[in-house]
Amino acid sequence: MKAPLHPHQGERLQALHSYEMIDSDPEKDFDDIVQLASSICEAPISLVSLVDSERQWFKASVGLDAMETPIENAMCAHTILEEEFLEIEDTLGDERTVDNPLSSPGPNLRFYAGAVLKTPDGLPIGTLCVLDHKPRSLSPLQRDAIKVLARQVMVQMEMRKALSSAATMRQEVDHRVKNSLQSLSAFARIQERSLQTEEARSAVSKIMTRIDAVSTLHEYLYKTDAGSNVDLGVYLDKIVDYLRQTAPANVEIDYAPVSVTVGSQQAVSVGTLVNEFVANSFKHAFPDQRKGTVNIALSKSASGAVSVICADNGAGMTPDIPSQSGGLGMKIAEIACMELRCELDLKISNRGVTASIEFKPEPRPQYRVQHQAQYQA
Incomplete structure (x- = not known):
């Protein structure tokens, strides 16, 4: 029955x-x-x-x-x-x-x-x-x-x-944060135009660099299921795409993504450093419309250390100015390296500038539902 x-x-x-x-x-x-x-x-x-x-x-x-x-x-x-x-x-x-x-x-x-x-x-x-x-x-x-x-x-x-509910909530948070950060970035750009001193404009520019990096991260998290971990290769690819849109016509960016999993905060730190380096190269490395290239290289060693190298083949700087506020933006670089617990290796010459870091990736454990690829009765 x-x-x-x-x-x-x-x-x-x-x-x-x-x-x-x-x-x-x-x-x-x-x-x-x-x-x-x-x-x-x-x-x-x-x-x-x-x-x-x-x-x-x-x-x-x-x-x-x-x-x-x-x-x-x-x-x-x-x-x-x-x-x-x-x-x-x-x-x-x-x-x-x-x-x-x-x-x-x-x-x-x-x-x-x-x-x-x-x-x-x-x-x-x-x-x-x-x-x-x-x-x-x-x-x-x-x-x-x-x-x-x-x-x-x-x-x-x-x-x-x-887990499903948490993932949905996290995506909604990432979406809202991304939109808020984009609004904040737009407001900062408007304010930058009205500033009278180079020092004030530089300070606002550095704030926008950080906002853009975090906004890119949240956009990436919203569109994926990355959670607290990030594929740094994909994340940097997003940042590079954004930077290419702002690049002068005479400058190219060379970057080949490599899959490396890191914690989301580590990704923000690396993204901030790359963003700042490229922005400064656009501004200082290629005067008089000379053609040039900014290269970003990401790799992971056999020991597990992650290496990020940013280099341009521009006019370079004289070796006596690495501690000044111009150029690479040492304050931002110092903060990023402190967050990554690494040292910045900065090489300056009249043939260009190279900045490199090496750090230990610290992805967080993920608790995901595992599915079998095929069912067998």
Whole structure:
């Protein structure tokens, strides 16, 4: 017989769909649980079954090729009406399952036991169940094990829901921060035009350099799922694209991205340094419209150290001015290097300027949901 609707069917379905789990890819964590349930209960079939309005869908399964069954054939639809657990020792001897096509010869599913998957609000959304081809019963230990494993299924589902919610919130924050920073940058540029002294304009310019670097980072984070870590090669590529738009017609930027994962704050520091170097090269290195190139090189050594080298082939500077406020912008460079815990190697000659740093990448641990590439029943 078809199971009656749950008394809180609407709320139950809303809770089920909030996990965004139905029709998702197989995952090893759930596959491991059904394997363990099958072994403990000595049952050939074990399922993580999510009971929707018109079907039950299997997030994980052992011993069954089908990915879903119609709700009319769903033994688990009866289980979600129970408080915690349902065991049917012989499906042909129970009115709820005697006419179920799965109990008939062929499928011949004669034994069923399932523990309810409950949300923190107590709403049933599915089961962890085991089935056998012969009538039987579980031992008290096996029943307890199924209940414990059902709670572990919900722990996994809650964790994925929390991660998804956090990722969505982080993207929204990154989007809003990016927009706010762009507005602030535009305001600073307007104010810069009205400043009377070179010192004031230089100070505002340095502020805008930092704003632009952070804005680029948040745009990158918003469009990806980078979280607290950043692919520095991709991030610098974004900055270089921005700098190319502001480059004088006579100057080219040469950069080849290399994939290196660093912490997001480290990326901002590197981006600030690169931004400042290139902006100063545009301003000072190529007078009289002479043609030139600014080169940015990113690499990672066998020891894991990250190297960033910025160089131009411009007019250069005299060696006696590296500590002045002009040129590279030593104050910004000092702050960036302090954040990266590294030293700035600055080489100045009449053939150009080269600035290089080497630092240890410090990406933060990521907690991501792992998906199997392909499901095998």
